[in-house]
Each structure stands twice: as structure tokens, then as C-alpha cells.
Amino acid sequence: xxxxxxxxxxxxxxxIPALAYGSQLALGAIFVTLIYAVLxxxxxxxxxxxSFGTMFAVILTYYFQSLGFGLGVLPTAxxxxxxxxxxxxxxxxxxxxxVFSYYRIKKxxxxxxxxxxxxxxxxxxxxxxxxxxxxxRRFLDGEKFIIKATEFKEMTGLAEGITLKSTQAITIIxxxxxxxxxxxxxxxxxxxxxxRAYSDNEDLALLSGIxxxxxxxxxxxxxxxxxxxxxxxxGLDKSYRPFVYFNNMLPIFAAAIxxxxxxxxxxxxxxxxxAFAEIFVTYxxxxxxxxxxxxxxxxxxxxxxxxxxxxxxxxxxxxxxVLLIRPSGIFKGKVI
Amino acid sequence: MRNYKNVIAxxxxxxxxxxxxxxxxxxxxxxxxLNYCLISAVMTIGANIQWGYAGLINFGIMGYTALGGLAxxxxxxxxxxxxxxxxxxxxxxxxxxxxxxxxxVKFILNRFDKSKLRxxxxxxxxxxxxxxxxxxAAPGIEAIESVDPARTGFLGGMGLPVLFSWIVGALLAxxxxxxxxxIALGLRADYLAIATLLIAEIxxxxxKHEEWLARGVKNVIGLKRPAPYEIDLQTSEWFINLxxxxxxxxxxxxxxxxxxxxxxxxMVIDASSVYVKLCFTxxxxxxxxVLLIVTQKALYSPWxxxxxxxxxxxxxxxxxxxxxxxxxLLIFILGSAIVGLAGAMMVTNDGLFTxxxxxxxxxxxxxxxxVIVGGTGNNFGAILGGFVVWFLWVEAAPIALFLINxxxxxxxxxxxxxxxxxxxxxxxxxxxxxxxxxxIMRYRPQGIIPEKIIKQ
Numbered sequence: 001x002x003x004x005x006x007x008x009x010x011x012x013x014x015x016i017p018a019l020a021y022g023s024q025l026a027l028g029a030i031f032v033t034l035i036y037a038v039l040x041x042x043x044x045x046x047x048x049x050x051s052f053g054t055m056f057a058v059i060l061t062y063y064f065q066s067l068g069f070g071l072g073v074l075p076t077a078x079x080x081x082x083x084x085x086x087x088x089x090x091x092x093x094x095x096x097x098x099v100f101s102y103y104r105i106k107k108x109x110x111x112x113x114x115x116x117x118x119x120x121x122x123x124x125x126x127x128x129x130x131x132x133x134x135x136x137r138r139f140l141d142g143e144k145f146i147i148k149a150t151e152f153k154e155m156t157g158l159a160e161g162i163t164l165k166s167t168q169a170i171t172i173i174x175x176x177x178x179x180x181x182x183x184x185x186x187x188x189x190x191x192x193x194x195x196r197a198y199s200d201n202e203d204l205a206l207l208s209g210i211x212x213x214x215x216x217x218x219x220x221x222x223x224x225x226x227x228x229x230x231x232x233x234x235g236l237d238k239s240y241r242p243f244v245y246f247n248n249m250l251p252i253f254a255a256a257i258x259x260x261x262x263x264x265x266x267x268x269x270x271x272x273x274x275a276f277a278e279i280f281v282t283y284x285x286x287x288x289x290x291x292x293x294x295x296x297x298x299x300x301x302x303x304x305x306x307x308x309x310x311x312x313x314x315x316x317x318x319x320x321x322v323l324l325i326r327p328s329g330i331f332k333g334k335v336i
Numbered sequence: 337m338r339n340y341k342n343v344i345a346x347x348x349x350x351x352x353x354x355x356x357x358x359x360x361x362x363x364x365x366x367x368x369x370l371n372y373c374l375i376s377a378v379m380t381i382g383a384n385i386q387w388g389y390a391g392l393i394n395f396g397i398m399g400y401t402a403l404g405g406l407a408x409x410x411x412x413x414x415x416x417x418x419x420x421x422x423x424x425x426x427x428x429x430x431x432x433x434x435x436x437x438x439x440x441v442k443f444i445l446n447r448f449d450k451s452k453l454r455x456x457x458x459x460x461x462x463x464x465x466x467x468x469x470x471x472x473a474a475p476g477i478e479a480i481e482s483v484d485p486a487r488t489g490f491l492g493g494m495g496l497p498v499l500f501s502w503i504v505g506a507l508l509a510x511x512x513x514x515x516x517x518x519i520a521l522g523l524r525a526d527y528l529a530i531a532t533l534l535i536a537e538i539x540x541x542x543x544k545h546e547e548w549l550a551r552g553v554k555n556v557i558g559l560k561r562p563a564p565y566e567i568d569l570q571t572s573e574w575f576i577n578l579x580x581x582x583x584x585x586x587x588x589x590x591x592x593x594x595x596x597x598x599x600x601x602x603m604v605i606d607a608s609s610v611y612v613k614l615c616f617t618x619x620x621x622x623x624x625x626v627l628l629i630v631t632q633k634a635l636y637s638p639w640x641x642x643x644x645x646x647x648x649x650x651x652x653x654x655x656x657x658x659x660x661x662x663x664x665l666l667i668f669i670l671g672s673a674i675v676g677l678a679g680a681m682m683v684t685n686d687g688l689f690t691x692x693x694x695x696x697x698x699x700x701x702x703x704x705x706x707v708i709v710g711g712t713g714n715n716f717g718a719i720l721g722g723f724v725v726w727f728l729w730v731e732a733a734p735i736a737l738f739l740i741n742x743x744x745x746x747x748x749x750x751x752x753x754x755x756x757x758x759x760x761x762x763x764x765x766x767x768x769x770x771x772x773x774x775x776i777m778r779y780r781p782q783g784i785i786p787e788k789i790i791k792q
Contacts (some may be wrong), residue, residue: 042526044701099774111393111525115708116777118701122770125697129763246697250537253530309545316534323531324519 001158006291012149018272018279020168020237023175026271027230028252029259030179031223033267036256037199038219040105041113045121046227047249052124053088053228054235055124055132056079061139074142077232078170084232089224095120096220104216121246124195126241140167149188167237178229179268182222186264199262216232249280250312254319260329269331274315282308338791343716343785350723357731364606367613369730373683374620380706381627381715382674386788387704388713389640390667391647393529396516398699399536400672402543402691403512404505404679409550409689411501412560413493417774419480420491422550427491430469437465480548491550498560502680504624509676510669512539517668533696542690556689563615569608576600579607596671616685624719625680627674631715643667644713644789702729705773711783720785728768735766 028050035043043049062078070076099120103113146169149161186192191214198205198215206212231245238244251274258268284302306314322329354373358366379397379451386392440461448454479499481489520531544552580587583603590596644662646653654660683689702725710721740761744754776783 042530099778102778109525111529112781114393114526115704116774118704119773119777120768121701122705122766122773126763126766126770129766130757130760133760134763207783250534254534257527257530263606307545310541313538313541316538319534320519320531321705322524323527327523327527 002291004156005160006288008158008162009288009291013164014276014279014283016162016164016168018275020165020181021279022272022275023171024159024230024271025248025252025255025275026268027175027178027226027233029255029267029271030182030250030264031226031230032100033259033261033264034219034223034226037262037264038089038195038215039100039113041110041117044114044117044249044254045124046252047246048121048124048242049088049092049223050231050234050248051128051240051245052091052228053084054222054231054240054245055128056084056087057228057232058137058139058235058240059132059222060084061141065073071142071161072164075142075167075170076234077139077236081229081232085228088228089221092220092224093217096216103215125242125246132242134242137235139240140236142166153189165237167233169238171233174229174233178226182226183264185222195219207233237336251315254315257319258322258329260331263329263331266329266331268285270329273330274318277318278311278314281305281314282311286335343720346720346784347716347723348540350720350727353727361734364609364613365576367610367617369727371613371616371620371685372682372730373723373726374429374624375678375685376703376706376726377624377719378620378627378681379675380710380718380722381624381631382678383703383707384671384710384712384715384718385631385674386667386671387707388718389635389643389647390664391525392521392664392668392671393541394532394668394698395529395696395704396532396536396539396672397675397703398694398696399532399539400509400512400675401679401682401699402536402694404502404506404676404681405683405689405691405694406543406550406578407500407505407508408498408559408675408680408683409556410493411496411504412498413556414495416483416488416490416492419483419488419548422483423476423478424491424676426472427480427548430473430476433465433469433472437461440465463602477546477548488551489554490548490556497562499562499685501684502677505680506673506677509679510673512676513669513672514665516672517665521664521668533700536656536700537696538651540691540694543694550689550691553692555692557687559683559687560687561612561687562614562619562684566605566608566612569611570604575608575611576604579604582607620681620685623677628715635715644696702769703745705769707783709776709783711774711787712783712787713787714783715785717783717785717787724784725769725772728772729765732768733762736768739760 009319028046031050032043032046035041035046057077057080060083061075061077064070064076064080069079071079087315099116100113103116143166146166147162147164149163150164153159186196194205194210195215195218197208198210198212202212205215234245234248252271255270255274256267257270258273259266259268261267282304284304286303289303354366354370379401382400383394383397386394441458443459444454445459480491483489516532516535520528520535523531543550546552547554550556580600583600587596587600590599642653642658643663645656646658646663649667651661706721706725707718708721709725710719711717737758740754740757744751744757747754780786
């Protein structure tokens with residue numbers, strides 16, 4: 001019984017939050033990696049683009065709520081995602097037309113692209129702050145919990161309970177659906193194959209008649225979908241705050257590089273690697289251990305490897321270690 | 337001289353703009369802007385050395401700035417004797433443990449051949465060392481942080497003059513750059529950018545959360561100054577006489593003695609703040625000029641030519657027998673040390689150390705915009721970039737407010753759009769900087785004052 005309790009403690013406080021957080025990171029990391037593989041630059045506007053898409057979802061959610069639309073137990077935000085995605089794709093295409101396409105045609109070095117994306121980052125942040133303001137916003141409605149700790153305890157008779165927030169379940173399910181559709185698209189459809197061909201060898205792809213404009217367009221469309229969904233899911237789970245989104249860019253980059261930049265599947269797993277590492281290293285294992293050990297051996301300290309203040313530092317250290325030992329990432333990204 | 341015509345023109349416009357601020361807003365604000373422009377100029381010199389001379393992209397500027405600031409606290413604050421008594425021994429022991437770990441790891445790496453066993457043993461030494469560190473440090477840290485936590489709760493510094501800390505800041509930043517350079521310099525350009533950005537984030541989070549070191553997010557206030565304090569100036573005889581002498585014509589216009597005294601008091605208060613800022617301006621200007629002379633000399637020396645050769649064609653330079661790894665590391669350290677110096681200058685100017693305020697937006701990306709806008713590879717350009725961008729960064733909000741009021745003046749005061757726009761005026765600075773960067777990158781990628789290569 002004690003063993004079961006210990007497992008449940010660990011599951012409740014580490015595995016579930018890490019899965020949800022990891023899914024959000026994974027979506028962002030695939031976004032980074034796709035841009036890197038096809039358009040060949042590190043996009044420093046990642047966090048703010050995610051925030052921009054989420055902003056539309058937040059505004060539309062408020063609007064729908066005022067009209068009385070809703071999905072009942074599910075959050076209204078899910079209803080607004082398609083509209084937000086459309087706006088986001090539109091914004092990305094405008095940015096691409098007026099900013100990135102010039103450097104793509106000129107074949108600028110990646111560093112110049114990165115600096116341009118910093119400019120885009122500034123502009124996007126300004127637009128977000130001017131449109132919606134920098135404050136913290138919650139836009140979650142509908143049922144908050146799927147399983148509450150007390151209900152779980154009553155059901156099973158255990159001393160520890162499992163809490164499953166509806167946002168966590170939605171995050172994990174939506175991520176799995178989106179990511180599987182995306183991999184199906186990349187691997188099985190003709191357009192997806194042409195995208196991969198373009199990312200592998202641009203000149204060869206052009207020779208075999210692949211339209212570069214179409215590849216770039218599709219990439220931004222997929223990027224818009226991933227960025228908006230990832231951003232909305234994060235906002236539902238925690239809350240929407242532009243500054244936090246900007247900061248999330250850092251673990252997302254870490255996830256993309258750890259997984260092997262340019263490799264979407266690596267980025268997907270990288271998100272979970274980063275999330276699990278962050279949470280496992282900063283979790284206080286006292287309660288878990290005290291179930292496993294006999295009573296007189298109970299530890300005094302919290303048994304925490306690092307305090308939660310260093311959450312971000314953990315993922316960055318993993319990144320540094322990966323860069324040192326295996327710069328191409330765990331899953332061998334194709335460094336273009 | 338004709339080569340420098342546009343340089344002189346650009347700088348005159350900049351000085352004119354600052355004088356305009358002095359006339360329309362106040363001289364105190366103008367000097368604050370000027371001081372920050374000078375500090376930014378030092379940072380851009382540092383970043384320009386790395387990016388303009390050697391083509392190294394370093395997004396870790398924030399980390400070096402924070403370390404420079406930390407140096408001010410560690411050098412100039414009086415030591416907290418009680419904290420040293422209760423916890424100093426543990427902290428010293430920890431330093432020795434860290435040194436021991438480094439030596440053991442180095443020994444293992446040198447002594448044994450590359451193998452799985454060696455990797456595991458290095459990992460276990462580091463892990464064991466960290467656990468040992470935590471066990472040793474925990475009681476000490478707890479004791480230190482409980483010493484009068486409202487005022488101290490940290491070890492304090494060495495109680496030395498604050499100017500000394502500028503050198504220490506540069507040294508600290510330089511040694512950090514040595515470590516980072518060893519780890520990350522082999523990476524490709526955009527990897528290097530991301531890696532340095534993240535490492536800087538680690539540094540700042542350590543400074544933020546290790547309260548025994550510099551109070552972390554609780555901030556250290558009331559740092560020493562290399563300039564006199566306003567309060568002392570306002571009571572000293574010579575300063576009041578000076579102010580009276582300067583404003584005698586204005587004062588003579590006032591008839592009643594009590595009014596005269598009141599006006600004089602106000603003038604003395606204003607003048608004292610201007611005087612203090614002028615002292616800082618003098619100091620900062622000296623630093624900027626010295627750095628400018630040194631970096632200009634270096635740029636046109638054989639060493640500078642070598643750096644440019646490495647930047648423009650690594651393979652060719654390497655074929656000519658230049659040691660690229662070594663030169664990159666050297667320039668990475670030099671540039672970072674200058675940024676650390678700027679960080680120390682900034683904290684000295686503010687008189688307080690607030691680790692919570694170090695954010696990559698302000699301390700990394702804005703500095704980069706300065707270098708790109710001003711002109712990469714040209715020190716005059718980089719300094720000008722520091723001036724222009726900082727000026728825009730500060731003055732964008734008032735200008736935006738003015739424009740918003742102008743364009744929405746036909747709308748009623750309570751109009752939703754107008755109120756919303758006025759509330760968001762501060763954020764127009766991001767817009768101005770972003771669009772400015774994009775325009776410069778597109779239409780003048782070499783910056784306002786482009787790099788100039790003198791053939792010798």
C-alpha cells in the first residue's frame with residue numbers, strides 16, 4: 001500500500017505536470033525546428049509569435065463569452081483556436097513578405113536572419129503590449145478538474161490522491177493529435193515530402209521542380225498552427241502573460257537543440273526531456289521517500305536536488321551538456 | 337578630416353538632441369540620458385569588439401553586465417562581520433571544494449584515455465561534489481541569511497573604494513567569458529547565440545537566488561559613490577556660493593528676502609543633482625575615451641588586421657598559420673570584460689544592485705540593436721548606436737504620447753481607443769526600436785557609420 005502511495009505521489013506531482021508542460025514545449029520546439037530546417041534560421045521571435053497567436057484566442061474568448069457562446073464543460077478557447085490560427089498565419093505571412101523573403105532571396109547568412117528575427121521580436125512584443133497590454137490574463141472557463149484528489153482518495157481508499165486538471169488532459173490529447181497529423185503530413189503526403197526534400201537539399205529540390213514559394217508558405221502555415229495551439233494550451237494551463245511567453249522561448253530553444261535541431265521528432269521528444277528534467281530535478285522527494293522507508297529512517301530535509309528557483313537553469317544546463325557532448329542533439333538533427 | 341565628416345555630423349545631431357531634452361524637459365533628465373548613453377556606449381564597444389572585429393555572436397551580454405554589477409557589491413560594501421563569523425567558514429570550505437572538484441576532474445581528464453569509464457567517473461565526481469557542496473553550504477547559508485535579514489543577510493563586500501570594483505567587474509566578466517568560451521566557442525554562429533543567451537540566464541538566476549552572496553532579489557541599496565552626495569552639497573558653503581554666483585542675475589530680480597532664499601534653496605537642490613550627474617558624466621566620458629583610443633589603435637594594428645582576416649575567411653587565416661581558436665577566445669574575453677566594466681559602471685551610477693531587473697530584452701537585445709544600428713566593426717559607429725538607441729529607448733514614450741494626443745485630439749477625452757493608446761504609450765519604444773532595426777538591416781546593413789578599412 002505504501003508503495004502504491006509513493007508511486008501516486010510521484011505521478012501526481014511530477015509525471016502529470018511534466019507531461020503537460022512537455023507537450024507545450026514540444027509544440028514550440030517543433031515550430032522552432034521547422035523554421036530552422038526549411039527557412040534555415042534560429043527564430044528569436046518564437047516566444048512572441050506564440051504569444052501573438054494566443055492573444056487573438058484570448059480576445060476572441062472574451063468576445064464569445066460576451067455573446068454567450070461556449071463549449072459547456074470544455075474551455076471556450078478551444079472554439080477560438082481556428083480563428084486565432086488564421087490571424088496568426090496572416091501575420092506570419094505578412095512578416096515573411098515584408099521582412100524575411102528579402103533575405104531569403106539574397107541568401108543571407110543565418111546570423112543576419114537571426115538579427116532580423118530579433119527585430120521582428122521587438123515589433124511583435126510592441127504590438128502585443130499595445131493591443132492587449134502586459135498584464136496577466138486568465139481565460140479558462142468550463143470544468144476545471146477531471147479528477148480531484150479527494151474524489152480519487154474516496155474511490156481508491158489510498159492516502160494520496162491524483163489531481164488531473166482538465167487543461168492538462170486537453171494539452172496532452174490535443175498535442176498528440178496535432179503532432180501525429182503533422183508527422184503524417186510530413187512523411188506521407190506529397191507536399192510534406194517536398195518540404196523535407198527542400199530542407200535536405202535546396203538546389204536539388206528546385207531542380208526536381210519543387211516550388212520554393214509553396215514550401216515556404218506551407219511551412220509558415222504549419223508554424224502558425226503549432227505556435228497558436230502551443231501558446232493557447234500554455235495559456236489555458238497557466239495564464240496568459242506576454243513576458244512569460246517571451247521567456248518560454250529559452251526552454252523551447254533548449255528542447256529543440258537537445259532533440260537535434262532540424263529534426264521534428266527530436267524536437268517533440270526534446271520538449272519532454274526538458275520538462276521532465278526540470279521537474280524531476282527540482283521536485284522535493286521527501287514525501288515520496290517517506291512512504292518507501294520505514295518510519296524511523298524518515299529524512300529531515302526536503303530531499304530536493306535544486307530549489308525550484310533554478311527550474312530554467314536546469315534545462316539550460318542540460319542544453320550546455322548536450323552541446324558539449326553531442327552538438328547535433330540526442331536524435332542527430334540534420335545540421336543544415 | 338574629410339573622412340570623419342559624417343561622423344562629426346552624426347555626433348553633433350546627437351548632442352543637439354540631448355541639449356533639446358535639457359531645454360524642453362530638464363537638465364537633470366538630459367544628463368541622466370547622457371550618462372546612460374555613455375554606459376551603453378561602453379557596452380557596445382564590448383559587443384562590437386566581438387561582433388565587428390571577430391564576427392562572434394554573443395547574446396550573453398546580460399550575464400556579464402550582471403556580474404559587473406555583482407562586483408560593485410562584492411568590492412565596495414562594508415563586510416558584514418557577524419555573517420562571516422556564523423557562516424564564513426562554510427562558504428570558504430565550499431570554495432575549496434569547488435577548487436578540488438575542478439582539479440580532480442582535470443586530473444582524470446589528463447591522466448586517462450577517452451573511455452566510457454572516464455566519462456562516468458567525471459560525472460560521478462561532479463555529482464558527488466555538488467552533493468558535498470550542498471551539505472557543507474546549507475547550514476552556513478541559513479546562518480548568514482538569518483543575520484538581520486531586513487538589512488543585511490549576506491556576507492557583504494570588502495569595503496574598498498567603489499572605483500576599484502570597475503576593474504574587478506571586468507576581471508570577473510572576463511574569467512566567466514574564459515569558461516563560456518572554452519565551452520561554446522566551437523559552435524556554429526546561431527548555436528553560439530542561443531548557448532550564450534541561456535548561459536547568461538543561468539548566471540542571472542544564480543545571482544538572483546543565492547541570497548547569501550548579494551541579497552538576491554531583495555536588492556542591495558545605498559552603494560558607495562565616486563561622486564559627492566546631494567545632501568552634502570546642499571549644506572556646503574562653497575557650493576551655495578557657486579550656485580548664487582551662476583544665478584545672480586536671476587536672483588537679483590527677486591525683491592523680497594524670503595522669496596530670494598526660497599528660490600536659492602530650490603536652485604541649490606536642482607544644481608546639486610546636476611553637479612553629481614556631471615561628476616559621473618566626467619568619469620564615464622574618461623572611460624569611453626580611453627576605451628575608444630585603445631580599441632581604435634587595436635583595430636588598425638597588425639592584431640586588428642589579423643582579427644578581420646579571421647572574421648572574413650577563417651580557412652584562409654588558418655592556412656596562414658593563425659590560431660583561430662586562441663584568437664577567438666582572447667577576443668571573447670576582452671569584449672566580455674568591457675561589458676562587465678559597463679555593468680559595474682551602471683550599478684555605480686544607480687547606487688543600487690537589483691538582480692531582478694536583469695532581463696535579456698533590455699540587456700542583450702537592445703545592446704545588439706545598438707551595435708547593428710550604429711555600425712558593426714566601427715567603434716565610432718558602435719558608440720553612436722549606443723547614443724541613438726538609448727535616446728530612442730528613453731524618449732520614445734514621451735514622443736509617442738505627444739503624437740497620440742496630436743492625432744486623437746478630435747476624439748473626446750473618454751474615447752476608448754484614445755485612453756487605450758495613451759495607456760500603452762510606454763510600449764511604443766519596442767515598436768520604434770524594432771522597426772528601426774528592421775529598416776537599418778534592410779537598407780543600410782552596414783549601420784549608420786559603416787566599417788572603414790584603412791589601407792596601410
